[in-house]
Amino acid sequence: MSRTVYVNGDYLPEADAKISIFDRGFLMADGVYEVTSVLDGKLIDFDGHAVRLERSLTELDMGMPMSRDDLLEIHRELVRLNEIDEGMIYLQITRGAPADRDFAFPDPEETAQTVVLFTQNKPGLADNPVAKQGIKVISIEDIRWGRRDIKTVQLLYPSMGKMMAKKAGADDAWMVEDGFVTEGTSNNAYIVKGNKIITRELSKDILHGITRAAVLRFAREAQMEVEERNFTIDEVKQADEAFITSASTFVMPVVAIDGTAIGDGVPGAKALRLREIYLEESRKTAV
Incomplete structure (x- = not known):
């Protein structure tokens, strides 16, 4: 069964998810991520992960692409769509895709960040033998x-x-x-x-x-x-x-x-x- 993932505002089947080959996350590892656990269909320590995400972005001179409430809603929707009881949600935010490859950061007003989230279903996560x-x-x-x-x-x-x-x-x-x-x-x-x-x-x-x-x-x-x-x-x-x-x-x-x-x-x-x-x-x- 294909997962539903989130890419730049859209919920998509994983096979349909695509980003640019010029994305700086791909070319320069210019991005940050968080992994939030899911137990009983609920998010563990979400606020802590959100705070650290904001800090990581700030340290790399990147802005937060959405409000914390909106980010929470995306996490919850992916849990619902993928019927996750125990597992994880992986979030990655990169600086995005400029017109061409360059070491210098692109102007943030000219380049939209790339936001990707996907789930991993891990039954037995809490009772890991x-x-x-x-x-x-x-x-x-x-x-x-x-x-x-x-x-x-x-x-x-x-x-x-x-x-x-x-x-x-x-x-x-x-x-x-x-x-x-x-x-x-x-x-x-x-x-x-x-x-x-x-x-x-x-x-x-x-x-x-x-x-x-x-x-x-x-x-x-x-x-x-x-x-x-x-x-x-x-x-x-x-x-x-x-x-x-x-x-x-x-x-x-x-x-x-x-x-x-x-x-x-x-x-x-x-x-x-x-x-x-x-x-x-x-x-x-x-x-």
Whole structure:
């Protein structure tokens, strides 16, 4: 069954969706994106994603092409049209298609932005069995550009990182810069020592995760100590447990890094509890 997608104001069968070959998202990776999870047919953390989207666009000198209310309505309509109960909505906004390829930004008054949204149906997203066994990661050098706080479509190196992990028999990769873990290829990274959850502080070095913000808030409310600082791979290997967060994985336990078991080599109690809390609380505020 063909999905219905959204392209520049129109709802279309995916086979009919087209953009220009001169679109700067295609030619220059000149665009940003967001991924919003859907549970029980409702959007999780939509406002957080909308705020980050606006920030990313601003950082790239692009405007928001529509109001937040209009964006919400498009998301809801795609959920309805595609009958999504559990899954994700992918949104991409690029600078658009100028008359011809050029490194210089086109005049925004002469070029309309390209706005694309599509759904991914993921039954069982909340009850993902992988969470019960945890994932394994490897460490790789972080050689991305310096503005990782902007959620751009420049995803080649993260894709390569995931393929490196796959080749090594692992599930994902944690990136390391100057001896410290920055983040996963598409997620924020955490270790747990005692009652303390440790994760890198917000800066231009990592993405300001929407799920990250919610999970840290829930952790503090559950009387867990949170410390935002850099940590090393050696610290990961000595940790009691570890996990990642993202819109698509929620809270996912990490049980090994570079072939070394973390803690007991099974999903940790705090990671599993935070996953449970996140799903429960996020469903209450879903739109």
